[in-house]
Each structure stands twice: as C-alpha cells, then as structure tokens.
Amino acid sequence: MAHRGYEIVKYSPELKPQIIQLQTHLWSRDLDVNCAYFRWKYEENPYCPEPLVHLALHDGQVVGMRGMCGARWQVGAPPETFLAPYADDLVVAPEHRDRGLFTRIMRASLDELAGRGLDYVFNLSAGRVTSIGSLSMGWKSAGGMRPVGRRSRRVLMQQRLSKLWARPRRGPFARLDRADGQVWKYGRTTVSLSTNARPEAMEHLIARLRLDGRFRHVRDTAYFTWRFRNPFREYRFLYAGDDPLVGYMVLQCQRRGGGGEPARVNVVDWQATEPSIRETLLDVALKGAFAELVIWTATLDAETCDLLRRRSFAPVDEADAARGVPGVLIRPVRDDALRTEWSIGGRRLLDLANWDVTMLYSMHG
Amino acid sequence: MTVREELIDFIQHCGLQGLGEITGETALITSGLLDSLALFNLVTWVEERIGVPLDLTTLDLTAQWGTVDELAQFVETRAGTGAPATPR
Numbered sequence: 001m002a003h004r005g006y007e008i009v010k011y012s013p014e015l016k017p018q019i020i021q022l023q024t025h026l027w028s029r030d031l032d033v034n035c036a037y038f039r040w041k042y043e044e045n046p047y048c049p050e051p052l053v054h055l056a057l058h059d060g061q062v063v064g065m066r067g068m069c070g071a072r073w074q075v076g077a078p079p080e081t082f083l084a085p086y087a088d089d090l091v092v093a094p095e096h097r098d099r100g101l102f103t104r105i106m107r108a109s110l111d112e113l114a115g116r117g118l119d120y121v122f123n124l125s126a127g128r129v130t131s132i133g134s135l136s137m138g139w140k141s142a143g144g145m146r147p148v149g150r151r152s153r154r155v156l157m158q159q160r161l162s163k164l165w166a167r168p169r170r171g172p173f174a175r176l177d178r179a180d181g182q183v184w185k186y187g188r189t190t191v192s193l194s195t196n197a198r199p200e201a202m203e204h205l206i207a208r209l210r211l212d213g214r215f216r217h218v219r220d221t222a223y224f225t226w227r228f229r230n231p232f233r234e235y236r237f238l239y240a241g242d243d244p245l246v247g248y249m250v251l252q253c254q255r256r257g258g259g260g261e262p263a264r265v266n267v268v269d270w271q272a273t274e275p276s277i278r279e280t281l282l283d284v285a286l287k288g289a290f291a292e293l294v295i296w297t298a299t300l301d302a303e304t305c306d307l308l309r310r311r312s313f314a315p316v317d318e319a320d321a322a323r324g325v326p327g328v329l330i331r332p333v334r335d336d337a338l339r340t341e342w343s344i345g346g347r348r349l350l351d352l353a354n355w356d357v358t359m360l361y362s363m364h365g
Numbered sequence: 366m367t368v369r370e371e372l373i374d375f376i377q378h379c380g381l382q383g384l385g386e387i388t389g390e391t392a393l394i395t396s397g398l399l400d401s402l403a404l405f406n407l408v409t410w411v412e413e414r415i416g417v418p419l420d421l422t423t424l425d426l427t428a429q430w431g432t433v434d435e436l437a438q439f440v441e442t443r444a445g446t447g448a449p450a451t452p453r
Binding site: 090092097098099100101102103104128129130131132133135136137138140141142143144319322323324325327 | 394397399400401402403404405408418419420421422423424425426427430
C-alpha cells in the first residue's frame with residue numbers, strides 16, 4: 001500500500017529552517033548548532049557548495065531528509081581522483097516512519113547523482129538501522145572498521161563521580177591542554193600540540209608519503225581547511241617536526257550535544273614518514289590520559305596494529321563491530337550497474353584491502 | 366509452526382501491514398515499503414532465530430531476502446549452525 005500525500009523535492013533555501021528543526025531528531029536539540037552544521041557540511045563543502053539534499057514534504061512540511069555531502073577520493077599511484085558523495089543525515093520524522101519514505105528520498109538522490117554523471121556513492125558512518133536500510137536498496141559493505149580502544153578505568157570512574165557530585169565536567173582534552181606550548185622530545189623527533197590545523201603543512205606531508213594506491217580521501221589544503229570546522233567536534237593536533245612536518249596525529253572528541261560517547265577521544269588521522277614517528281605520536285597522545293582513546297584498525301598495516309596491541313588497545317563497540325558497523329558502504333549510482341563489478345581505476349571497491357580508511361573520512365571523525 | 370509461518374506472523378504483528386496480505390511470494394526488500402526501522406526489526410528477528418549477529422558486510426539483502434520464502438530459507442539455512450553468513 002503506497003502512502004500518499006508525500007512529495008520528494010530538492011533542497012531550496014526557504015526550507016532550511018524546517019530542515020534544522022527536523023534534524024533535532026538526529027543532530028542535536030540546539031537549533032543554532034544544527035544550523036552551523038548544515039552550513040559547514042552542505043554550503044561550505046569544498047567539493048559541492050550547492051547542497052545535495054533531498055527532502056520529503058507532507059502538507060508542505062519537511063518530514064524527511066537525505067543529504068549527500070561532497071567528497072573527493074583518490075585511487076592508484078599516481079592517483080586519479082574522483083567525486084563520490086558521502087550519503088548521510090537520513091532522518092524521517094517519527095510520525096512519518098514506516099511509509100517507504102527512506103526509499104523514495106534515496107531514489108531521488110540517486111537519480112540526481114546519475115544526472116550529474118557520478119558513478120558511486122559511499123557512506124562510512126551508518127549505524128545499524130541505516131546500514132540495513134541501505135543494504136535493502138542495493139548498497140553493499142566492503143567491511144567493518146574494527147575499532148579498538150584503550151580505556152582508563154580510573155579516569156572513567158573520576159568522570160562518573162564528578163557527574164554524581166554535580167561538578168563541572170572537564171573536557172577530555174583538559175590534561176593534554178595543560179601541556180599546550182610544551183614540546184616533547186623523543187631522540188631527534190620533537191612533537192608539539194596545537195588546537196589549530198596546519199592545512200598546507202599537512203598536505204605537504206601527505207604529498208611526501210609513499211602511497212600504495214588504495215582508496216582514500218583526497219587530503220589537500222582545501223580539504224583540511226574545511227574538515228576541522230565541524231561544529232559538533234573538537235580537535236587537537238600533534239605535530240612531529242616543524243617545517244616540514246614528519247608526522248601528525250589528529251585527536252577528536254565531541255562537543256557537548258554532538259552525540260556519541262562524551263568521554264571518548266578518537267584518533268581520526270595519523271600519518272608519519274616513519275613507523276618510529278608514528279609510535280612517538282601515539283605515546284605523546286597517551287599522555288592525555290583519556291578515559292577512552294579509540295581508533296579504527298581495519299585498514300591499518302600489521303605493524304601499526306601490533307603497536308596498538310602493545311599499548312593495550314583492545315576491541316570496543318563489539319556488538320556493532322560483530323555486525324560490520326560502522327563499515328564502508330558503497331552503491332553504484334545507477335541501478336544498471338548493480339550487477340556489474342564495482343571498481344574504479346582497476347581496483348575492486350568491495351575489497352577492503354583496497355581501502356585506507358581513517359575516521360577523518362567519515363562523519364564519526 | 367514453520368519458520369515461514371513464524372515470519373509471516375511476525376510481519377503481521379509488528380507494524381509491517383503496509384505489505385498487505387502476506388504470502389510466501391510477498392516481496393519484502395524490493396517492495397520498498399519497509400523503512401529502515403522495519404528492516405531493523407526484521408534483522409533483529411532473524412538474529413534471534415539464528416542465534417548469532419548478522420554480519421552486514423556479508424549480506425546482499427536484495428538477493429537473499431527478496432521475498433518471504435527467500436528470507437525463511439535464509440533463516441532455516443543458518444539456524445542452528447551458529448555460524449555467520451559466508452564471507453564474500
């Protein structure tokens with residue numbers, strides 16, 4: 001039985017206030033932050049400044065949304081780049097669920113992408129519900145991200161107690177921030193902490209790394225400049241070396257009201273010219289004494305995974321991880337490509353060995 | 366009660382009435398009428414029947430859960446094996 005009375009439309013600016021209100025079901029209850037998030041993600045996006053957003057209307061009111069965030073990826077060595085939007089922000093107002101709206105909104109989004117000549121769409125942050133809905137529409141998963149974390153029971157307990165005593169909770173970066181301005185020296189490597197990204201220096205480092213041709217997001221100055229402005233997230237940057245950088249690690253936690261685990265800190269990007277520098281960056285990060293430090297390991301090399309094990313990292317979020325969530329979800333834009341081999345640049349998209357995924361590429365980061 | 370009958374009973378009692386009269390040939394996934402939440406409930410039901418989490422990275426829902434009969438067969442194949450679906 002088809003549900004009538006719904007209309008699927010493209011985004012237009014006059015609908016933005018309703019979108020911001022609708023997203024109180026998904027993003028946050030704070031309309032100002034929701035507005036800032038929409039602006040950052042869809043209006044300031046360096047790859048697609050025109051919001052790729054489709055909406056379900058009922059009696060002229062916005063009751064459903066699916067967004068496609070612009071994203072540029074690379075594959076091969078030397079790399080070829082391609083646009084593959086990032087599907088996100090699916091929400092249907094509770095009283096309009098179970099009426100096939102997800103399918104209809106997604107269909108409209110895919111049709112628009114096909115009209116723009118795009119081939120694939122990705123999603124790296126779908127939870128269980130969205131993942132299942134996506135699989136029903138022909139998406140497939142290349143694999144789960146296998147998160148591991150290092151937990152400090154002592155710090156977790158302190159945070160819970162301070163909550164009980166109604167003391168203001170210190171942010172996860174409080175301890176690390178006390179070392180702001182300090183330079184750690186490990187042999188010939190110096191590591192410094194900053195609250196600011198260094199987009200050009202980071203791009204320069206990425207350009208010097210020996211790449212293996214796997215799928216990864218393009219990380220250039222434009223991307224780094226935009227990426228860390230996410231109003232729901234807070235970032236710290238550990239830099240190894242100065243000019244040029246020989247490594248960096250980006251740590252992230254949620255701002256209040258931004259969803260997720262409030263005490264959790266994520267390693268969202270971690271790059272270095274040598275393994276010893278990666279190790280140094282991790283050891284400096286651990287000085288932050290975080291209640292929980294988490295990283296995705298599915299596409300890390302064996303040496304780095306071993307380093308994490310030696311530093312007492314162990315699997316976390318095991319219920320979701322057992323189901324491959326979060327994972328790399330992929331779908332060809334056109335239905336006639338569903339039964340073909342999904343590949344770009346001669347590399348199979350559904351083979352996780354062809355991917356190098358950091359949390360930064362996903363909206364978890 | 367067979368798995369097929371249990372499945373039909375589940376669909377009829379969990380708010381999936383949009384599918385109309387349920388038979389073995391009723392299209393599930395391809396109907397487009399099941400929202401994510403309805404599918405999530407269906408997946409949870411399947412996990413309870415087979416006794417292990419469903420690894421979504423191994424699923425091709427449109428091919429494996431196309432109809433009520435196909436889904437019932439999926440459950441019967443995996444129930445009691447204690448093993449997740451075969452990795453691709």
